[in-house]
Amino acid sequence: MDYDAIVIGAGFGGLYALKRLRDDLGLKTHLYEQGQGVGGTWYWNKYPGAMSDTRSHLYCYSFDKELLQSDNFKHHYRLQPEVLNYLEGFAQRYSLDKDISTATEVAGAAWDADENCWRVTLAHGREVTARFVVSALGLLSSPNIPPFDGLETFTGEIVHTSRWPANTTWQDKRVGIIGTGSTGVQVITAIAPDVKHLTVLQRSAQYSVPSGNGRMGEDHLRQIKENYEEIWAEEKTTITVFGAKESKISAHDVTPEERERIFEESWADGGGFRFMFGTFNDLILDEVSNKYAQDFIKSKIRQVVKDPAKAEKLIPTDIYAKRPLCDAGYYQQFNRENVDVVDVKADPIARLDGNSVILESGESYELDMLILATGFDAGDGNYMRLKLEGVGGLSIQEHWKEGARSFLGIMNANFPNLFMINGPGGAFANQPPSIELYVDTVAELIAEAKSRKATAIEAKSSSEAEWFAICDELTDATILPKVKSWILGSNIPGKPRSLNFYMGGYSKYKDVLDGVRSDGYTQFDFRS
Numbered sequence: 335m336d337y338d339a340i341v342i343g344a345g346f347g348g349l350y351a352l353k354r355l356r357d358d359l360g361l362k363t364h365l366y367e368q369g370q371g372v373g374g375t376w377y378w379n380k381y382p383g384a385m386s387d388t389r390s391h392l393y394c395y396s397f398d399k400e401l402l403q404s405d406n407f408k409h410h411y412r413l414q415p416e417v418l419n420y421l422e423g424f425a426q427r428y429s430l431d432k433d434i435s436t437a438t439e440v441a442g443a444a445w446d447a448d449e450n451c452w453r454v455t456l457a458h459g460r461e462v463t464a465r466f467v468v469s470a471l472g473l474l475s476s477p478n479i480p481p482f483d484g485l486e487t488f489t490g491e492i493v494h495t496s497r498w499p500a501n502t503t504w505q506d507k508r509v510g511i512i513g514t515g516s517t518g519v520q521v522i523t524a525i526a527p528d529v530k531h532l533t534v535l536q537r538s539a540q541y542s543v544p545s546g547n548g549r550m551g552e553d554h555l556r557q558i559k560e561n562y563e564e565i566w567a568e569e570k571t572t573i574t575v576f577g578a579k580e581s582k583i584s585a586h587d588v589t590p591e592e593r594e595r596i597f598e599e600s601w602a603d604g605g606g607f608r609f610m611f612g613t614f615n616d617l618i619l620d621e622v623s624n625k626y627a628q629d630f631i632k633s634k635i636r637q638v639v640k641d642p643a644k645a646e647k648l649i650p651t652d653i654y655a656k657r658p659l660c661d662a663g664y665y666q667q668f669n670r671e672n673v674d675v676v677d678v679k680a681d682p683i684a685r686l687d688g689n690s691v692i693l694e695s696g697e698s699y700e701l702d703m704l705i706l707a708t709g710f711d712a713g714d715g716n717y718m719r720l721k722l723e724g725v726g727g728l729s730i731q732e733h734w735k736e737g738a739r740s741f742l743g744i745m746n747a748n749f750p751n752l753f754m755i756n757g758p759g760g761a762f763a764n765q766p767p768s769i770e771l772y773v774d775t776v777a778e779l780i781a782e783a784k785s786r787k788a789t790a791i792e793a794k795s796s797s798e799a800e801w802f803a804i805c806d807e808l809t810d811a812t813i814l815p816k817v818k819s820w821i822l823g824s825n826i827p828g829k830p831r832s833l834n835f836y837m838g839g840y841s842k843y844k845d846v847l848d849g850v851r852s853d854g855y856t857q858f859d860f861r862s
């Protein structure tokens with residue numbers, strides 16, 4: 335066998351998996367990454383304005399005390415170059431590079447039941463074998479490029495935000511952008527002052543609150559560093575670990591004046607997750623509470639955007655139940671004369687022709703550059719591109735034909751020794767600490783298999799079914815299914831409901847893992 339373990343993907347998940355398996359378990363481990371460098375999300379998403387919206391001091395690995403102390407982030411929220419720098423530094427710190435092949439795409443993997451190993455095929459044709467595979471292919475990694483008629487022959491520049499080429503310029507150009515999710519909001523805010531003209535082709539208006547980002551004061555940074563242990567310990571008892579003190583009260587528990595005050599305070603403080611989870615505890619559970627938040631944000635949009643016609647187009651018609659957004663002055667950009675918003679729900683995009691976007695009404699917009707901020711085929715997107723075959727040649731596409739599922743977001747029945755990081759049904763929470771939980775669990779499971787002298791470990795079908803019944807039930811107790819978004823895979827036309835998350839969040843998910851451990855891993859089969 336070539337390796338004990340192969341890791342796929344060099345984002346937060348893959349890098350930590352390589353470190354844990356190689357350095358802590360002593361496994362001969364190699365990582366393959368299709369990009370030219372490490373960093374995953376933060377290697378690919380180099381569009382203007384790209385940033386994390388988890389608080390900087392929590393958007394990092396929590397396990398390494400020394401690294402926490404030497405990590406000198408400059409803003410409340412890390413900008414894309416800062417996260418990339420952090421992850422490149424992490425790879426160097428643990429000499430991970432020597433066991434990483436970049437620019438190497440994995441095309442597929444097949445389970446060899448005779449040898450109890452995976453035969454992994456690289457895109458250039460070579461086969462490598464390993465007892466274990468850890469697939470850290472990313473949650474938001476496979477770009478969604480809608481098949482607009484005329485896309486291939488568009489004569490202007492065209493770029494998807496997650497494939498932003500270096501040296502791309504937008505200054506003094508006529509730019510069009512499709513997409514007003516988290517990414518679109520960040521790009522629009524960043525480029526609006528410099529473009530000649532910006533046409534925002536908006537299908538669904540979204541709710542966004544101020545990010546409150548800014549330079550981090552020296553004292554604040556020192557205070558965080560001095561109290562890191564307490565901060566992480568406290569955060570790990572929360573649902574989201576996003577640095578938002580989660581509210582314990584319903585929006586129904588207070589007077590209208592007090593509700594307004596709480597929303598107002600959060601608006602001034604900033605942060606999308608803070609607004610959604612820090613104001614009241616039932617904004618995603620109760621439609622009336624949700625409506626209070628909708629109305630508050632709508633009133634802010636009307637206050638900020640001076641042109642009433644533009645403001646009305648920017649007012650969302652959906653409920654407030656997509657991933658919460660925040661921005662560095664998004665709505666303000668629409669007060670610029672060079673920025674227009676076009677409602678492409680009322681008048682959909684018919685085709686691209688030459689360097690123009692043509693709507694069904696025949697209205698056309700001539701552009702130098704078209705930005706696709708159209709998001710991702712989240713969760714299973716990268717898996718669906720793979721020729722991944724488990725026991726008896728079962729393909730992952732067949733296994734997931736009614737929607738992606740797994741046990742704990744980590745393992746599938748019929749795919750022994752294949753561990754996912756961020757698979758369907760993982761914790762709905764800040765990613766780096768959640769990723770640490772997945773990777774640590776994978777390391778534990780491998781160690782457990784070793785101690786039982788087992789060469790194969792697999793989640794039972796019943797474990798997968800029971801976990802997904804829980805995920806379904808928790809999701810359906812929220813109002814999230816009432817909107818189309820990547821959280822349930824409903825942003826992709828025709829995609830079956832795919833639950834990317836266990837809505838119990840981080841702390842409950844951690845409790846579940848503790849239970850799995852103390853029960854002696856009875857949800858898994860171990861075989862020699």
Ligand code: FAD
Pocket residue numbers: 342343344345346347348366367368369373374375376377379384385386387388393438439440441470471472473474475517716720755756763764765766769
């Ligand atoms: P990724 O970082 O996506 O890495 C996956 C890697 O796998 C990629 O490099 C990809 O090239 C590689 N890969 C995939 N398929 C193959 C293959 N077949 N062969 C070889 N390599 C392959 N999360 C938060 O918690 N807070 C935030 O504030 C936040 N902000 C975000 C902002 C943006 C713009 C985006 C896109 C995402 C954000 N996220 C945020 C989510 C973010 O994706 C995670 O936080 C985290 O970076 C995921 O790490 P990962 O290792 O699981 O996946």
Ligand code: NA7
Pocket residue numbers: 474480512513514515516517518536537538657678683707708709710818820825
């Ligand atoms: P999102 O949140 O999925 O947003 C994608 C945007 O693109 C959204 O506004 C979509 O409108 C729009 N879109 C997608 N397809 C089309 C077509 N065919 N026509 C018009 N408009 C379209 O992706 P993001 O990249 O912004 O954010 C993803 C996550 O990455 C984010 O949550 C962070 O966690 C980081 P729609 O709303 O579907 O009408």
